Amino acid sequence: MDLLRFLIALFVLMSFSLSQSISAKVMIGVSSENGESLKYSRKQFHGELKSAYSCVINQLDSNYDVITVPQARLIKMLQNNEVDIAMPLLLLPQRDLFATRSATIYQVGYELISHSTNPDLSIENLRRQANLNGIVYKRGTGARTLMLKYLGIDKNESISHEHQVSTWQQAVDFVAKNRAGITALPAVIAKDIEPHHFNGVTRIKMPDYQLGLYMSSRFAKSAVATVIKDASKTCKEFR
Known part of the structure; x- marks a missing residue:
């Protein structure tokens, strides 16, 4: 009987953990310093760079939140795993040290x-x-x-x-x-x-x-990150 209770409790715990991981929203940080080239408002991207970035993020369906912050703060949040995705960002070697880059989404x-x-x-x-x-x-x-x-x-x-x-x-x-x-x-x-x-x-x-997006070191290990990586390779054709 004790074993049965243990197995039931374990099943409930695993089910809860799985549901939490599935329902967890992806946190996307957008730099506030892109002029009119990329902005997020009313649950939509706007600006010259919106096509490819929208194409990538739409792979998440609606399971994400977007915050807009100054770029210096966004980089710090990326380093601290406080955002899962940061964009738009130049793909630079010094950023590769603490985050995972996407494919090139735009040439700027x-x-x-x-x-x-x-x-x-x-x-x-x-x-x-x-x-x-x-x-x-x-x-x-x-x-x-x-x-x-x-x-x-x-x-x-x-x-x-x-x-x-x-x-x-x-x-x-x-x-x-x-x-x-x-x-x-x-x-x-x-x-x-x-x-x-x-x-x-x-x-x-x-x-x-090269312009793309970066994923935090923690998020980059997830299955969802693979979806984003794949999307960045195909969505870059939307210019």
Whole structure:
């Protein structure tokens, strides 16, 4: 009889645990700093990047919640397993250290911003300007990494001075007012900034970079994560 009670209790416990795992909602974090390129409101994604990301997330049916937070906080939450999925994010080696990347969902263009009084746009001179006048970038983003890579500067190399700002527009303004020599920002974000902020700067097209989503180390071990990984490989065709 005791064995029977034990088996019944074990069955109930396992059933409860299974139901909890099935019903547990996936927590999705969306960066609040994408301009108009990707937003979430009224239970829908909006913006230029919505097609592929919607395609991926729709594989979860309705079993998810979405929060919108500043990107620096989103990265921290991803590291701490406080969100299961974080997007949209550049796929960068330093993020691979604490989270699992998806396939490339979009290729995004970046612009390097230099002061207009700088007539020589060679990589060598731009690198010299960065070292002489410093760089500025939006905190919590991959702009610094991409900028230094483009200029051929080692990420660990010391630069005269660096500024971190809260918005992409502030980064552009720093260069326009000659408070820094170089900055970089996504082309989709640049489109949302009023044209007059680019007075006094030169805009240089950089290569396209990989954009996708990241899954927390805990969530990446789940069966649902496999669904997201597979979806990212097919949904990237929606552009």
